[in-house]
Amino acid sequence: MSQAPDQKAMEFVGKVIGDATGMMTIRLCAIGDRLGIFKDLAENGPATSQGLADRTGLNERYLREWIYGISLAGYLSFDKHTREVSMPEAHIPALVEVGGPLFQGGLFKMFTGLLQPYEELLDAFRNGGGIDYATYPADFWNGLEHNSCVRYKNLLVSQWLPEMPDVQAKLENGGTFADFGCGAGRSSIELAKAFPNASFHGFDLWPENIEKARKTAEEEGVSDRVQFEVHDISKGVPGKFDVVATFDLIHDMADPKGGLKALRQACKDDGIYVLMDVDCTDDPADNEGPLAVFKLGASLHFCMTSSLGQGGMGLGTVGLPESKVKEFSTEAGFSSVRRLPIEHPLNALYEIRP
Ligand SMILES: C[S@@+](CC[C@H](N)C(=O)[O-])C[C@H]1O[C@@H](n2cnc3c(N)ncnc32)[C@H](O)[C@@H]1O
Numbered sequence: 316m317s318q319a320p321d322q323k324a325m326e327f328v329g330k331v332i333g334d335a336t337g338m339m340t341i342r343l344c345a346i347g348d349r350l351g352i353f354k355d356l357a358e359n360g361p362a363t364s365q366g367l368a369d370r371t372g373l374n375e376r377y378l379r380e381w382i383y384g385i386s387l388a389g390y391l392s393f394d395k396h397t398r399e400v401s402m403p404e405a406h407i408p409a410l411v412e413v414g415g416p417l418f419q420g421g422l423f424k425m426f427t428g429l430l431q432p433y434e435e436l437l438d439a440f441r442n443g444g445g446i447d448y449a450t451y452p453a454d455f456w457n458g459l460e461h462n463s464c465v466r467y468k469n470l471l472v473s474q475w476l477p478e479m480p481d482v483q484a485k486l487e488n489g490g491t492f493a494d495f496g497c498g499a500g501r502s503s504i505e506l507a508k509a510f511p512n513a514s515f516h517g518f519d520l521w522p523e524n525i526e527k528a529r530k531t532a533e534e535e536g537v538s539d540r541v542q543f544e545v546h547d548i549s550k551g552v553p554g555k556f557d558v559v560a561t562f563d564l565i566h567d568m569a570d571p572k573g574g575l576k577a578l579r580q581a582c583k584d585d586g587i588y589v590l591m592d593v594d595c596t597d598d599p600a601d602n603e604g605p606l607a608v609f610k611l612g613a614s615l616h617f618c619m620t621s622s623l624g625q626g627g628m629g630l631g632t633v634g635l636p637e638s639k640v641k642e643f644s645t646e647a648g649f650s651s652v653r654r655l656p657i658e659h660p661l662n663a664l665y666e667i668r669p
Pocket residue numbers: 459460463495496497498499500502518519520521524546547548549561562563564567568569
């Protein structure tokens with residue numbers, strides 16, 4: 316006679332199934348985001364699968380299957396009588412409003428892109444090494460940009476800068492600002508919109524990011540005061556600036572200590588270095604909260620792995636806690652590090668002085 320399954324084992328299976336459902340739901344969201352289905356439903360209202368196919372030009376059979384799945388996941392509402400799917404008003408900020416404070420579309424894209432180089436990741440587990448930037452698809456970079464956009468549009472100027480009055484004063488008085496590892500440039504662009512007298516420079520080693528940043532600067536009407544250039548900070552500094560900044564760069568770098576030394580060179584003696592990086596604990600095992608697994612997963616799938624791919628240190632997403640920021644900054648020749656009192660689920664912000 317077979318024994319009844321252990322209660323704890325059953326509960327664990329329940330957790331696994333819940334997690335698998337979550338993963339599949341995010342994939343369904345990525346489809347809705349990328350193909351504009353969420354946007355269509357928010358703009359044009361409820362529709363049957365055929366109505367949605369007519370409106371979007373997508374295949375009805377695929378839409379029908381997607382509608383059942385995403386509605387059962389609780390993201391859209393499905394009316395069994397009219398067979399229409401609709402978007403609840405309260406879901407629009409998370410699913411549709413690009414750049415809004417609650418938008419999650421960046422996450423959907425990032426997940427899809429991050430998980431793509433799977434064989435390469437398994438290979439790195441077996442043989443060491445890592446994955447190079449070119450292996451990641453456009454979805455990953457676009458997702459990163461959409462996530463960043465939410466942060467810089469809604470927090471950087473209105474909530475974070477007031478914590479740094481000296482930085483604010485330098486920008487108001489026409490200072491120079493350099494954003495290293497600027498990605499698609501959103502941080503510099505948002506600052507340029509707020510400080511018309513200052514001049515902004517964004518540098519990134521990945522040419523596609525710089526192309527995107529230049530295009531966004533044009534679209535946002537600030538290309539007269541923001542310049543973007545391809546530059547690898549580990550190859551030296553392109554000048555001296557009143558304010559230097561890195562947003563989510565240092566933990567990704569092949570040589571974070573060398574990077575900080577270069578940043579010290581790029582910062583005028585009376586300048587200020589603004590460092591934003593991932594908030595994490597000294598012992599990686601102590602990270603907790605809803606984003607802890609996300610941070611470690613992102614580390615394995617990109618941050619640690621792309622650094623190791625360049626023969627680098629591979630700090631990883633949770634590799635730069637406050638204690639290391641202080642240690643590395645001091646080693647690089649900075650004299651003071653002040654952690655700013657901001658509340659953010661993912662990031663910590665520091666004001667560092669030569
Ligand atoms: C996680 S992304 C952050 C991008 C952007 N700052 C943001 O907050 O959205 C890290 C960026 O640093 C760039 N990067 C990495 N190492 C670099 C280096 N040595 N010099 C310049 N950029 C670098 C990458 O190309 C990538 O765009």
